[in-house]
Amino acid sequence: MCGRYTQTQSPERVATQFDLSAVPELSPRYNIAPTQGIPIVRETDAGRDLQMVHWGLIPSWAKDPKMGARMINARAETAAEKPSFRTAMRRRRCLVVADGFYEWQRTAKGKQPFFFYVPDTEGRRSPIAFAGLWETWESAKGEVIPSATILTTAANNRVQPVHDRMPVILPAEHYARWLDPDCQQSAKVTDLLQPFPTDQMATFAVSTAVNNPRQDQPELLEAIALN
DNA sequence: CCAGACGTTGTT
DNA sequence: GTCTGG
DNA sequence: CCAGACGTTGTT
DNA sequence: GTCTGG
Numbered sequence: 282m283c284g285r286y287t288q289t290q291s292p293e294r295v296a297t298q299f300d301l302s303a304v305p306e307l308s309p310r311y312n313i314a315p316t317q318g319i320p321i322v323r324e325t326d327a328g329r330d331l332q333m334v335h336w337g338l339i340p341s342w343a344k345d346p347k348m349g350a351r352m353i354n355a356r357a358e359t360a361a362e363k364p365s366f367r368t369a370m371r372r373r374r375c376l377v378v379a380d381g382f383y384e385w386q387r388t389a390k391g392k393q394p395f396f397f398y399v400p401d402t403e404g405r406r407s408p409i410a411f412a413g414l415w416e417t418w419e420s421a422k423g424e425v426i427p428s429a430t431i432l433t434t435a436a437n438n439r440v441q442p443v444h445d446r447m448p449v450i451l452p453a454e455h456y457a458r459w460l461d462p463d464c465q466q467s468a469k470v471t472d473l474l475q476p477f478p479t480d481q482m483a484t485f486a487v488s489t490a491v492n493n494p495r496q497d498q499p500e501l502l503e504a505i506a507l508n
Numbered sequence: 509c510c511a512g513a514c515g516t517t518g519t520t
Numbered sequence: 521g522t523c524t525g526g
Numbered sequence: 527c528c529a530g531a532c533g534t535t536g537t538t
Numbered sequence: 539g540t541c542t543g544g
Contacts, residue, residue: 282517284527314526315527336526340514342539350524351515353527364514364540385527387518392528433516446517492528494526 282354283411283431283448285491286313286382287396287502288320290408295320295331295378298408299456302328307378311501314494315353321413321429322376324460331378332415338430339418340365346418349428355414357432357449357474361467366430369414370467374459376410376451377431381502383491384444394491395443396502397484399450399477412449412459412474437476439484450477 289309296304299322313319318333337349352365360366381398399407415429432449440447451459455473464470485504490496 282527284517286527316524316526338515340539342514347524348514351517354516356516359515366515368539383527394527430515489528494528 282384282433282444282446283382284315284353285494286379286411286448287311287398287406288313288379289406289499289502290378290380294408298453299331299376299378299410300329301331303331305331309499310497311499312383312491312494312497313379316350317494319429320378321415322378322410322456322460323373323415324457324462329460332427334415335426335428336430337428338365338369338414338416339426339428341368341416341418343418346420346426349418349426352428352430354433354446354448355430357412357434357471360414360432361471366414367467369416369430371465372462373415374470375413375415375429376456376460377413377429377448379409379411379448380406381409382411382448383487384440384447386443392489392492393507394487394489395484396487396504397440397447397482399481400483404483410451410453410456412451432474434474434476437482438479439482440476443484447476449474452477 292307338352339349385392412432
């Protein structure tokens with residue numbers, strides 16, 4: 282699955298990577314946790330739009346926005362059918378801006394976190410996009426909360442030793458198809474929801490400091506040796 | 509008809 | 521154990 | 527995802 | 539909102 286991730290790329294780099302019409306305001310995040318604000322990219326009439334939204338999709342019909350707390354991920358295999366996700370799957374697809382994610386390995390000794398990313402030719406973290414869905418919720422008082430969820434798929438061979446699910450990472454050449462608001466048939470985009478190629482990903486173990494969502498500093502991304 | 513659910517994960 | 525908050 | 531709370535009363 | 543269960 283994907284319950285914690287990073288976005289440490291500069292606003293300029295993000296604007297270039299996603300063809301944004303304006304450079305956004307973004308600060309580096311080393312430990313993004315559910316319910317926090319996350320940057321998503323949508324296709325609008327005015328071009329590619331970056332928005333901060335609540336992580337945890339709140340269905341428009343939810344009586345209580347707390348419902349979003351359990352909707353941080355949607356299974357790619359079933360999102361087109363699930364009542365909470367299917368409308369968004371048809372009409373409100375987005376890219377979740379990131380450059381890595383964490384998964385926890387359960388062992389007899391406890392849980393060990395690992396960081397996963399897509400290195401460039403010099404081994405640096407590349408900007409990546411998770412396939413996402415977004416929604417707007419409005420309270421009786423007129424309070425509006427935009428929110429989003431991250432689609433998950435089967436783990437590739439890089440992730441499998443740690444966990445059996447991973448976020449869907451979209452290659453840049455597929456951004457336009459995934460975002461296309463004129464394509465309202467989810468069946469026409471489900472072929473994009475594949476595990477990212479194993480060979481293009483890298484991983485290392487990290488400190489359990491990342492467990493605490495209040496931690497958010499570069500040191501979280503230092504590789505540690507396992508005993 | 510109305511009431512109640514609507515999700516993923518992991519663990520057992 | 522289970523729910524809420526980050 | 528993990529961390530942290532989980533309750534009522536009365537008083538300040 | 540929309541579907542399922544009673």
